[in-house]
Amino acid sequence: MLFILLRQSFTNQMKAMFLMFLSVAMGTAVSASLVAISLDVQGKVSRELRSFGANITIEPKVEGLAGLAGQRRFLSEEDIPKAKTIFWRHNIIGLTPFLELEALLEVAHSGATSKRKVMGAWFDHSIMLPGESEPFDAGVSSVMPWWEVSGSAPGEGEALVGVSLAQELGIKSGDTVRLMGRDLRVSGTLSTGGAEDGLLVLNLNELQSLSGNEGALTRVMVSALTTPMDEFAYKDPDTMSKVEYEKWYCTGYVTSIAKQLEEVFGGSRVKPIWRVAETEGRVLERLTVLVYLLTLAALVAAALGMSTTLAASVLRRLDEIALMKAVGADRMGISIIFLAETFIIGLAGGLVGYLISLAAAHYIGVEVFGSALDQKGILLPASILSALGISSLAAWLPIRRALMVKPAVVLKEVH
Amino acid sequence: MTAFIEIKDVLKEYGTATALRGVSFAVERGQWCAVVGASGSGKSTMLNIIGGLDSPSSGCVSMDGVDLCALGEDPMARFRRENVGYVFQQSHLVPYLTSVENVMLAQYFHSLTDEDEAREALARVGMDHRLGHRPSQLSGGEQQRVCIARALINSPKVLLADEPTGNLDRENTTLILGLLKRLHTEEHFTIIMVTHDAYVAGWAGRVVTMEDGLIVKDEPSDR
Known part of the structure; x- marks a missing residue:
């Protein structure tokens, strides 16, 4: 019925x-x-928000007497693949290393010399990761997609000049600059809207070789997919119970990913870039x-x-x-x-x-x-x-x- | 010994209007009682209270020893489906159901549906040739016979009819009354029938006359 x-x-x-x-x-x-x-x-x-760039920075840990004495410490290039071995490895979608130091720069055509910041970075560089068959893009564009190169990326014996530096010293593409006793052809100019505009940028491995710092890095920028920070995420892991710590460690907070990166990068101090992480x-x-x-x-x-x-x-x-x-x-x-x-x-x-x-x-x-x-x-x-x-x-x-x-x-x- | 249906000092008020003013009344089992009176005399209100469709403002009503005033809404519904068969003036049928489905509706709320039994009930009222017809396809008299079949399907103890022939012509009225008469004499149904028509009331064995919420006369029918 x-x-x-x-x-x-x-x-x-x-x-x-x-x-x-x-x-x-x-x-x-x-x-x-x-x-x-x-x-x-x-x-x-x-x-999508990763176009903001890196949200984690890895730097050498400088503390104690070495820190007080201003002693330079470096990260090791060998540790880079380890970033893709952490618990949240699949969330690491970009990373790129840098070496930054100061050196005397001489402009060939004018003879002007001055002490300048020089940066080594990877352009169009891939690395092989343990257990992976496909190479991983570790070039600077994977993390800093807004870097604009006018000309071409620096190859061997070449350098990019930041637009501000180029303007200041009157350098243009095709000019030659002398750095640490080696002549480098200017392959183009670099515009980032940031501090890099005032730098001379070389291929990382060339700068390591020129400066005698083979395998040394001063910074690794990491772009990671993260879980939005909540109240729990801001808790100090040292004060957490075991259960809390496990929950925190296994959640993709920028802080827990940073902690895991710190564990694999020897002698490092890993910090979230809060401006980016919090905005995200x-x-x-x-x-x-x-x-x-x-x-x-x-x-x-x-x-x-x-x-x-x-x-x-x-x-x-x-x-x-x-x-x-x-x-x-x-x-x-x-x-x-x-x-x-x-x-x-x-x-x-x-x-x-x-x-x-x-x-x-x-x-x-x-x-x-x-x-x-x-x-x-x-x-x-x-x-x-x-x-x-x-x-x-x-x-x-x-x-x-x-x-x-x-x-x-x-x-x-x-x- | 108490009567089969007994109402005592029943008062029914709707806001400031009083429909029943302390009515007392009893019906014995197997009796056919007609309640007559002008419009607004309270006869339908009394019928609704006896059938549990309405409740008194004060006083009490009992049927077969059950105090209806003590029953809540659902127990009252259960009591109604097990003991009371209703026939209304406007032959209230569900418009989209056929005759047999309308009869089965009462079965559904009572227990289980049985189409054969529903067909038999319709045959008892001479409607076995209109089983699959919807109300709109039936005449007023036929609709009322379907209502009687529906009222009888669960073997109620009492049949309450509120102006059952009010909308019918004389031929159909006689047909329906003949049907009720047969149920009364052959199957000994207790029937309480509200009407304003003296001809219709004359078919009952007892006529109770109401005026302004009170019973003013209670006498056997002339017929």
Whole structure:
């Protein structure tokens, strides 16, 4: 009988049923798309935000008497591949080493000499990682994509001149400069908008060789995908319990990744670049909050849409409800009919909403992030459950209204 | 020994209006009682209170020893479906269900549906040729017979009829009353029937007259 009642109810109220189905399906589609985005967005946005450059810097640890005496310490180039062996190795998407020192620079055509900062960096350089068959790009462009080279990257016997330095000393491409007793041809100019504009930049290995600091580095810049910092992330690991420490260590906070890098780089001090890390954290956090608020709004709108339609349907069926009560239907009997209707609508709406969300999330992923979103399997049951939740929530007030029907009054009024 | 149906000092107020002013009344098992009176005399209110569709403001109602005033909403619904068969003036049928489905609806809320039993109930009221028809395809008299079949399907102890022939022509009225008469004489149904029509009331064995919320006359029918 319930089947007959439901079948007849659906065929006799096709418009109302379709409207309710549409409310649930659209609400589920929007919320499931947003949840799909939010589940994948951190990785995607984090990757986008990596265009900000490095968010971690590794420097030699200088302390004690050596520090007081200004003694120079270096990192070892041999440690670079170890960065890709840490727990969060897959989150390290770029790293590049530097050697910085001061040296006497002589401009050949003018004979001007001055003590200048010189930097060694890798351009178009890949390294082989342990256990990996593909080389890993460790060139400066993987971390500092905004470096603009006019001319060509410095090869052997060549150097790039920062635009400020070039202007100051009147150096241009093709000129020759003398550094540490070696003539270098200027292959181009470098513009970064930063301190590098005042430097002479050589290939890292050439500078190491010229300065007699083979394998030595003064800085490694790391670009890592991170989890937004929360209150827990700022906790001092030294004061954490074992469980807390494990949780912190196994969460991709910039601080825990820094800690792990410090463990593999001998004699190093690894620091997050807070300006970048915090900005990323804030952006991601606000984005996540925005997505969840939109999800909630979509669900509430769907529930309201369905509730209004169902309430109108209850009003239209007052005499039918009164009649059912008159022939002995109790509250459970009446509720079951409406709940079954909303269950069917919720189930169908959830399923269709999920399918729409697949297409919507794919479209958003491709259009906004340039690649399809990773669809999580949990979204199907979650969509159906949330659709059933919306339906039940939406049905609550109308069912309550139906249960309050007084058959004696309604049946007397109906003509 | 208490009567099968007994109402004592029943008062029913709707806001400032009083529908029943301390009515006391009893019906014995197997009796066919007609309640007559002008519109607004309180006869339908009394019928609704006896059937548990409404509750008194004060006083008490019992049926077959059960104090109806002590029952909550759901126990009252259970009591109604097990003991009371209702026939209304406007033949209230679910418009999108066929005759047999309308009868099965009462079965559904009572226990389990049995289509054969529903067909038999319709055959008892001479509607076995209109089983698959919807209310809109039936005449007023036919609709009312479907209502009677629905009221009888769960073997109630009492049949309550509120103006069962109010919307029917004389031919159909006689048909319906004949049906009720048969149920009363052959199957010994207890029937309480509200009407304003003296002709209809004359079919019952007892006529109770109400005026302004009070019973003013209670006498056997002339018929």
